[in-house]
Amino acid sequence: xxxxxxxxxxxxxxxxxxxxxxxxxxxxxxxxxxxxxxxxxxxxxxxxxxxxxxxxxxxxxxxxxxxxxxxxxxxxxxxxxxxxxxxxxxxxxxxxxxxxxxxxxxxxxxxxxxxxxxxxxxxxxxxxxx
Numbered sequence: 001x002x003x004x005x006x007x008x009x010x011x012x013x014x015x016x017x018x019x020x021x022x023x024x025x026x027x028x029x030x031x032x033x034x035x036x037x038x039x040x041x042x043x044x045x046x047x048x049x050x051x052x053x054x055x056x057x058x059x060x061x062x063x064x065x066x067x068x069x070x071x072x073x074x075x076x077x078x079x080x081x082x083x084x085x086x087x088x089x090x091x092x093x094x095x096x097x098x099x100x101x102x103x104x105x106x107x108x109x110x111x112x113x114x115x116x117x118x119x120x121x122x123x124x125x126x127x128x129x130x
Contacts, residue, residue, distance in 0.1 A: 025111050026076055029054050030127040035097045037123050051096055052130065062088075062096045072098075081106040081118060097125030 032051040036043045050065035055074070060083055063069040070088035074081060085093075085101040098104050099122035106118035106125075116127040 023055060023057075023076065025113050026081075026116070027055050027057075029130045030116055031130040032096055032125060033128050034126045035094075035123050036125075038121070053096065053127065062091075062093070062098070076108075079108045081108055094123075097123050099123065 030053040032046050032049070032053065034043055034045050034047075052063050054061040054063065058073060058075075060072040060074045061069060062072070068091060070091050070093075071086040072083045072088065073086060074083045082103065082105045083098065084103055085098075088098075088101050093099065093101055097118070097120075099120065104120055106120045108116070109119050109124075110117040114129050116129075118125045118127070
């Protein structure tokens with residue numbers, strides 16, 4: 001009986017100490033659907049591509065299906081999202097809609113449980129929750 005109590009106590013403490021994701025609808029696995037560059041007006045439709053933003057806690061990971069991956073810190077306040085690269089120096093970030101590795105700021109045009117649209121000074125990026 002004592003063993004069961006110890007196990008229950010340890011499980012309760014483990015669960016109570018876990019950090020909780022407070023990102024709301026932003027915290028998810030997002031598939032990049034399109035990128036519209038402001039300078040050229042060109043729109044890249046990426047529905048057949050495997051480019052993703054994975055957002056959890058205060059970490060953003062961009063990746064393809066297992067080939068490339070790099071990390072960012074982000075800050076989401078109201079209708080603004082700012083991302084800052086951690087290990088993304090040698091990756092063509094434009095493929096994910098990120099043009100400034102050191103400090104990209106987006107206006108959050110749409111964010112709900114299914115879709116997200118981010119707009120920076122360089123591009124408008126449309127996502128679908130995956």
